[in-house]
Amino acid sequence: MTNLLWTTIPYIALTVFAVGHVWRYKNDQFGWTTRSSQIYESKLLRLGSPLFHFGFLGVIGGHIMGVGIPKSWTDFIGISEHQYHLVSLGGGIVTGGMVVVGLLILLYRRVTVSAVRKATTTNDKVMYVVLISAIATGMMNTVGVNLFGLGYDYRETVSPWFRSLFTLDPKPELMVGVPISFQAHALIVLLLFAMWPFTRLVHVFSAPVGYIFRPYVVYRSKEPIGSGGKYGKAWEVPARPQPRKWL
Helix, strand or coil: CHHHHHHHHHHHHHHHHHHHHHHHHHHCHHHCCCCCCCCCCCHHHHHHHHHHHHHHHHHHHHHHHHHHCCHHHHHHCCCCHHHHHHHHHHHHHHHHHHHHHHHHHHHHHHHHCHHHHHCCCHHHHHHHHHHHHHHHHHHHHHHHHCCCCCCCCHHHCHHHHHHHHHCCCCCHHHHCCCCHHHHHHHHHHHHHHHHHHHCHHHHHHCCCCHHHHCCCCCCCCCCCCCCCCCCCCCCCCCCCCCCCCCC
């Protein structure tokens, strides 16, 4: 069971994540979208969307630091365990809180706005359940265990286990004895990874970076030609030269 949970399932989820995105891009580029519902309602969206997205970026950054960077590296550069704990806990509470508040606003909008609710597919509903479960277990670990509980140093077990998957030297035994909330969070996140390519979450890999480098868009002025306004001369049509008359 240990090998199934912490070796087989992770490799299946990560493979589906990678191959699924390639398949989706090749076969469903027109469906590679968030299916924006801004046309139906924008007030709540303007409030909830930035909170959720910027908070989520912070959460990803925190996971990269906590899971991807070995403990020996932070020790080497002089970051003590206490300092790391304070930064991790503070950042996790702030960014996690932004995600929770933003998601609650977006869910409230999706439930209360009729047009948005009707545009929600079964796929969306399943994705939201898994996403909420991942966020809930993550906040439980941050707030419930590490803030108000006895605390748990996941960098001794969960982090090296996850990194071992990418070195092709899996160490499932590291996950034995890990608190159930951390195990649940890891499995739910793996499920989310497996679902990711087949949901609206694919838009994460479609950031409009090219927008920064696009040429300027030229707009025509509403001022009548030759009005003498700010852009009047810019759009003034030069008079055609008259043909020379020969005597």
